[in-house]
Amino acid sequence: MNQAFDWSLVQSFLAALDQGSLLGAARVVGASQPTVGRHIAELESQLGVVLFERTGRGLLPTATALRLAESARAMEAGAHQLARSVSGAEAGVSGSVRITASQPVACMLLPPVLARMRQALPEVQVELVASNEVTNLLRREADIALRMVRPDQASLVAKRIGAVALGAYAHRDYLRRRGTPRQPPDLLQHELVGNDRNEDILRGFAALGYPVERQHFAFRTDDLIAYWAAVRAGLGIGFVAQYLARTDPEVLPVLPQLALPQLPIWLTVHREIRTSRRIRAVYDFLAAEVPGAL
Numbered sequence: 001m002n003q004a005f006d007w008s009l010v011q012s013f014l015a016a017l018d019q020g021s022l023l024g025a026a027r028v029v030g031a032s033q034p035t036v037g038r039h040i041a042e043l044e045s046q047l048g049v050v051l052f053e054r055t056g057r058g059l060l061p062t063a064t065a066l067r068l069a070e071s072a073r074a075m076e077a078g079a080h081q082l083a084r085s086v087s088g089a090e091a092g093v094s095g096s097v098r099i100t101a102s103q104p105v106a107c108m109l110l111p112p113v114l115a116r117m118r119q120a121l122p123e124v125q126v127e128l129v130a131s132n133e134v135t136n137l138l139r140r141e142a143d144i145a146l147r148m149v150r151p152d153q154a155s156l157v158a159k160r161i162g163a164v165a166l167g168a169y170a171h172r173d174y175l176r177r178r179g180t181p182r183q184p185p186d187l188l189q190h191e192l193v194g195n196d197r198n199e200d201i202l203r204g205f206a207a208l209g210y211p212v213e214r215q216h217f218a219f220r221t222d223d224l225i226a227y228w229a230a231v232r233a234g235l236g237i238g239f240v241a242q243y244l245a246r247t248d249p250e251v252l253p254v255l256p257q258l259a260l261p262q263l264p265i266w267l268t269v270h271r272e273i274r275t276s277r278r279i280r281a282v283y284d285f286l287a288a289e290v291p292g293a294l
Contacts, residue, residue: 007079010072012039013051017069018160021058070292077288094123097282100142103224104244105265106130110146113289121281132224143279144286145268156268162291163262165242168254171234181237181254184208191218191236198222201239204260243294265290 008029015025016036026033044051051068052059061069101110106128114126129142150158168187181187188210194201194217205212214220219235221227231238232248239260245251267290269283 006042007075009039009043009046010075012036013043013065014069014072014076016040016052016059017061017065018162024058073291077292093121093278093281095278096125096127097144097279098127098129098142099144099146099282099286100129100131101146102132102148103130104228104241105146107225108228108244108247109290109293113286113293116289117282117285120285124278124282126282143269143276144283145266146286146290147266147268148263150264150266151268155271157271158266158268159287160264161267161287162265162294164265164294165262166239166260167242167245167256168237168258168260169231169240169245169251170237170254171232172250172252174234174236175252175254177234184255184258185210187237187255188212188216192216193218193227193230193236193238194220195227196220196222204239208258265294 011029012025012031012035015028016022019025019028022033022036022040025036029036031039040051047068049064049068050062051065052061054060099110100106107130110128114128117124117126147158148164150160174191178190181190194214201217202212202214217236219230221230227238228240228244230236231240232251237254241263245253267283267287269279
C-alpha cells in the first residue's frame with residue numbers, strides 16, 4: 001500500500017464488521033450507506049483482498065477480514081487515545097463515574113482497562129459494581145453498564161462493542177489425571193463443572209444433541225467467580241470465556257472444535273447522561289479499549 005492511508009476507511013470497515021450491514025455501519029459512523037460501501041471497496045482495493053461477501057442478509061466477513069480486525073481495533077484504540085489525550089485530561093474531565101458489569105468482567109476483564117484509563121483520564125474516579133442485575137441503570141444505580149444482553153428500554157442507549165468467545169477448559173492436573181477428550185461425546189465420560197439453578201449449560205448440551213442431566217456435573221455453582229476457581233482447582237472440565245482462561249496458563253483448552261455460541265457484549269448508558277462530558281469520556285474509552293481486552 002503506497003498511497004496515503006485514510007483512517008475513515010478503517011472506521012467504516014470496523015462498523016460494517018460489528019453491524020453486519022452497510023446500513024447499520026452508516027448509522028454508526030454517521031455517513032451515508034453508499035459512502036460506507038465506497039470506503040470498504042477502497043480499503044479492499046488498497047489491501048488487495050476481499051473483506052466481505054455480500055449476501056441477501058447483509059455482509060459476511062471473510063477469514064481475511066477477521067484476521068485484520070485485531071490490527072484495525074488497535075488502530076481505533078490509538079485514534080481514540082489520541083483524541084482523549086487532547087480533550088480528556090486537558091479539558092478537565094473530572095468527577096465520579098459508576099460502572100456496573102458481571103462478576104468476571106468486573107473482576108478480571110476491566111481492571112487492566114481501568115488502569116489504562118487512569119492514565120488517560122486522571123481526574124475521573126471510578127466506582128465499580130460487580131453485579132449480574134440488568135436493572136442497575138434504570139434505577140440510576142450506575143452510569144454505565146457492560147452487559148451480555150441488549151436492554152430493550154427506550155431510555156437506554158446500547159452499543160455492541162464486541163463478543164465474548166467461550167470454550168471448554170480444564171486444568172493441566174485434571175487432564176493429566178483423567179486424560180484429554182478427543183470428541184464432544186467424550187465429555188460425558190468426564191467430570192464436568194456446571195451450574196446450579198442456571199440452565200444455560202444444560203441447554204447448550206441439548207442444542208449439541210446431548211441430553212445431559214444435572215447429575216452429570218460433579219460440581220455446580222451459579223457464582224461465576226467460584227465457577228472459574230473450580231476449573232482452576234482441577235475439579236473438572238468447565239465452559240468459560242476465553243479472556244478468563246488466558247489469565248491462567250495452567251488452564252488449557254479442550255475440544256477446540258466445539259462450536260460454542262459467542263456472547264455479545266453491550267455498552268449501555270442513559271440517553272440524557274450522554275450529554276455529560278465526564279460520562280461520555282469514560283463511555284468512549286471503554287468502547288475503544290474493551291474489544292482489545294476481549
